[in-house]
Amino acid sequence: MQAALQEALTATSHAVERVLEPILAVPPGSEARVVEAMRYAVFSGGKRLRPFLVLASANLFDVDRKQALRVAAAIECVHCYSLVHDDLPAMDDDDLRRGKPTLHKAFDEATAILAGDALLTLAFEILASEETHGDPMIRLELIKSLAHASGHQGMVGGQMIDIRAGEGGSMDEAAVCRLQQMKTGALISFSAEAGAIMGHAGKKARHSLQGYARDLGLAFQIADDLLDVEGTPEETGKATGKDADAGKATLVSLMGVERARRQAGLLADQAIAHLAEFDERASLLRAVAHFAINRRT
Amino acid sequence: MQAALQEALTATSHAVERVLEPILAVPPGSEARVVEAMRYAVFSGGKRLRPFLVLASANLFDVDRKQALRVAAAIECVHCYSLVHDDLPAMDDDDLRRGKPTLHKAFDEATAILAGDALLTLAFEILASEETHGDPMIRLELIKSLAHASGHQGMVGGQMIDIRAGEGGSMDEAAVCRLQQMKTGALISFSAEAGAIMGHAGKKARHSLQGYARDLGLAFQIADDLLDVEGTPEETGKATGKDADAGKATLVSLMGVERARRQAGLLADQAIAHLAEFDERASLLRAVAHFAINRRT
Numbered sequence: 001m002q003a004a005l006q007e008a009l010t011a012t013s014h015a016v017e018r019v020l021e022p023i024l025a026v027p028p029g030s031e032a033r034v035v036e037a038m039r040y041a042v043f044s045g046g047k048r049l050r051p052f053l054v055l056a057s058a059n060l061f062d063v064d065r066k067q068a069l070r071v072a073a074a075i076e077c078v079h080c081y082s083l084v085h086d087d088l089p090a091m092d093d094d095d096l097r098r099g100k101p102t103l104h105k106a107f108d109e110a111t112a113i114l115a116g117d118a119l120l121t122l123a124f125e126i127l128a129s130e131e132t133h134g135d136p137m138i139r140l141e142l143i144k145s146l147a148h149a150s151g152h153q154g155m156v157g158g159q160m161i162d163i164r165a166g167e168g169g170s171m172d173e174a175a176v177c178r179l180q181q182m183k184t185g186a187l188i189s190f191s192a193e194a195g196a197i198m199g200h201a202g203k204k205a206r207h208s209l210q211g212y213a214r215d216l217g218l219a220f221q222i223a224d225d226l227l228d229v230e231g232t233p234e235e236t237g238k239a240t241g242k243d244a245d246a247g248k249a250t251l252v253s254l255m256g257v258e259r260a261r262r263q264a265g266l267l268a269d270q271a272i273a274h275l276a277e278f279d280e281r282a283s284l285l286r287a288v289a290h291f292a293i294n295r296r297t
Numbered sequence: 298m299q300a301a302l303q304e305a306l307t308a309t310s311h312a313v314e315r316v317l318e319p320i321l322a323v324p325p326g327s328e329a330r331v332v333e334a335m336r337y338a339v340f341s342g343g344k345r346l347r348p349f350l351v352l353a354s355a356n357l358f359d360v361d362r363k364q365a366l367r368v369a370a371a372i373e374c375v376h377c378y379s380l381v382h383d384d385l386p387a388m389d390d391d392d393l394r395r396g397k398p399t400l401h402k403a404f405d406e407a408t409a410i411l412a413g414d415a416l417l418t419l420a421f422e423i424l425a426s427e428e429t430h431g432d433p434m435i436r437l438e439l440i441k442s443l444a445h446a447s448g449h450q451g452m453v454g455g456q457m458i459d460i461r462a463g464e465g466g467s468m469d470e471a472a473v474c475r476l477q478q479m480k481t482g483a484l485i486s487f488s489a490e491a492g493a494i495m496g497h498a499g500k501k502a503r504h505s506l507q508g509y510a511r512d513l514g515l516a517f518q519i520a521d522d523l524l525d526v527e528g529t530p531e532e533t534g535k536a537t538g539k540d541a542d543a544g545k546a547t548l549v550s551l552m553g554v555e556r557a558r559r560q561a562g563l564l565a566d567q568a569i570a571h572l573a574e575f576d577e578r579a580s581l582l583r584a585v586a587h588f589a590i591n592r593r594t
Contacts, residue, residue: 030461031454031479038449087416109387110460113410117382117417118449124421125444128437136433140425143440147422152335152415157328163407164327181327281429 005287012055012072013048019073021125037107037115039124041080045096049220050075051287052271053191056285057209060278061199067133071142071194072125078150079187081119084112086159092242099237106133133198141197149186162248171249177218180251185217192216192285208274212285215271218251220292222264225252227295264293302584307335307504309352309369310345316370319424323491334404334412335419338377341395346517346585347372350488353582354506357575358496366428368439371420375447376414376484381409383456396534417447431493446483455480459545468546474515477548482514489513489582509582510569515548517589519561522547524592526554561590568585 020042026035051072058068083287085108087094090111097284104112126132127143148154161179165171171179192213229252233239252260268289275282317339323332348369355365384399385406386392391399401409423429424440445451458476462468468476490508493503526549530536549557565586572579 027450027454029454029458029475031449033455033461034449034453034457081414085410088407088410090410111457113382113385113387113455114457114460117378117413120414120417120451121444121448121453124440125448128440128444136437140433140436143421143425147418147425151418151422152328152331153324156331156411156415156418157324157326160328160331160408160411161326163411164330178326 001283001287002291005284008056008284009048009052009256012052013045015055015069016048016051016073016076017043019069020077023073023122027131033107033111033113034118037103037111038119040106041084041103041115041119042077044080044100046076046098048072048076048082050079050191052288053213053285054190054194056282056288057192057195057244057283058198060205061195061201062193062280063198067131068195068198070126070129070132071198072191074123074132074142075187075191075194077119077123077126077148078146078155081116081123082150082155082159083186084116084119088112091159091163094239094242096233096238138198138200142194145190145193145197149190154182154186155184158186166246166248171254173251173254176249176251176254180218180221181214184221185214188220189213205277208277212271212274214287215267215274216289216292219264219267219271219289222251222260222267223293223295225250226257226260226264228252229257232293261293268293298579298584299588302581302588305353305581306345309349310342312352312366313345313348313370314340317374320370320419330404330408331411331415334400334408335416337403338381338400338416339374341377341397343373343377343395345369345373347376347484347488349585350485350510350582351491353579353585354489355495356492356581357502357578358492358498359473360492360495364428364430365492367423367426368495369424370489371429371439371443372484372488372491374416374420374423374593375443375452378413378420379447379452379456379484381413381416382383385409388460391536391539393530393535394473416417427501435495435497437492439491442487442490446487448519451478451479452481455483462480462508462544463545468551470548470551473546473548473551477515477518478511481518482511485514485517486510502574505574509571509586510566512571513586513589515562516561516568516586519548519564520559520592522549523554523561525549558590560571565590 017123024035026032054072054075055068060203083097084103086092087097088104095105096102123146124143127139127146132141140275158179162183189210192209196209228242252276255263271289272286319337321332351369351372352365380394381400383389384394385401392401392402400412404494420443421440424436424443430436444546455476459480486507490503514516525539552560567588569583582591
């Protein structure tokens with residue numbers, strides 16, 4: 001199953017890049033630089049977890065794959081924008097991302113700010129297009145959900161909490177869980193729900209996928225925090241040990257490595273349990289829950 | 298007429314703030330800081346030119362004022378986000394905006410980046426809501442147009458060109474016009490067109506409003522450049538003489554003060570000529586064209 005998953009992740013990555021390639025064609029004017037920066041951010045060999053979740057959930061409801069890929073591409077634009085802005089000197093000040101210089105290192109800070117802004121904007125432009133779904137109400141629901149997941153009530157709000165947590169003050173496990181649910185969980189949840197939205201799925205199926213994604217997202221985050229403690233920059237393609245250096249509370253620092261690893265395993269099992277109503281078409285969603293906690297990058 | 302215009306601009310400003318007040322209610326968690334920063338950016342006493350254009354164009358087509366105000370608020374969020382990001386140290390590095398410390402001075406850079414991101418996201422969330430317009434296709438067209446006007450093909454692209462122009466290389470009048478059309482013109486055009494979109498206006502009326510807004514936007518920009526040369530920080534509420542210090546080509550530096558002033562006057566007349574088909578309901582749109590070139594702030 002893990003081989004099939006790897007294959008699916010790779011196929012997803014290529015397919016999303018094929019969608020974005022013509023959309024991010026470099027124009028002739030000197031605004032070309034911001035498009036080149038957007039391309040650098042997007043064509044960067046990420047895991048494409050969010051696009052994968054969109055395609056896998058869309059597959060449960062017989063959604064047209066071409067349309068699901070556009071939603072996947074839009075969400076990946078939002079994810080990549082958030083990484084570009086998070087890496088900025090005024091934020092996490094990271095020099096390395098996926099083994100390459102971060103965008104503001106490869107270009108410059110102004111271009112990184114603008115490229116992030118443009119990727120966020122592009123995501124909504126993609127979702128609004130009729131190529132993305134024939135039903136206008138579905139497109140609007142996708143736009144609303146994406147905005148809610150990524151704005152001040154979601155990802156940006158979570159990033160704000162994270163920054164303030166780094167400035168001192170102590171957080172308990174509940175507070176860290178809430179932070180993670182906003183900072184990374186909301187967009188992961190939307191990714192898993194997007195297929196259900198596109199497929200006009202019923203409340204029960206949507207609820208199940210939300211539960212799955214909530215647990216998966218947290219398991220994924222704990223695995224990330226474990227890698228920050230135990231991984232090497234060679235494995236992860238970015239600086240490690242940053243949370244501890246910054247004195248940031250994570251579930252790993254609060255629970256200890258052993259309990260955190262057990263907790264991640266429990267969350268992965270729990271995520272899979274939410275998928276009970278789906279048949280073997282959900283097998284890749286089950287496999288990714290195992291992958292989330294066993295990966296080394 | 299100028300008194301009626303001032304009254305309308307003030308009323309617009311208050312009405313837009315009343316729309317945004319509940320949407321930007323400060324939450325209890327520590328993500329509150331980013332919402333406070335969004336409020337600082339938005340409740341800042343700008344001229345509200347773009348919201349005014351939305352309301353004035355909506356008025357031509359009997360659009361519900363409450364709905365037009367939501368579109369106006371969304372556009373103002375995008376305008377304010379662009380100012381916040383443009384003011385950052387990595388961009389224009391401005392300390393003063395509308396007579397107050399810029400957002401990153403009043404808060405900090407990380408919060409300013411996040412608040413800008415969240416305002417951009419919020420704009421799309423507002424437009425996607427059914428409170429904004431009963432017709433889903435109209436909401437989607439507003440979203441598409443806003444994304445196009447503000448992304449890499451519009452405002453962000455223009456800002457990128459502007460930054461590169463400041464790094465050397467010479468621009469002629471045509472290149473500066475294209476830059477301005479993207480950087481500020483596209484959002485101003487969309488503002489004037491938004492009422493027509495909301496009111497299901499015909500092609501001819503939309504075309505006229507586009508022409509009006511194109512000329513108005515450029516006249517406004519020349520007036521801005523003239524103020525940068527001739528105004529004082531006390532009048533404009535921001536640093537002046539910046540373009541010359543940065544060695545940036547503007548229409549004023551290329552044409553000289555006298556020719557630029559005449560050109561702005563011609564553009565204002567031309568803008569008004571585009572409104573010939575509209576009756577006295579367009580009188581405020583005509584008045585704002587005069588205001589654009591005669592203002593001191």
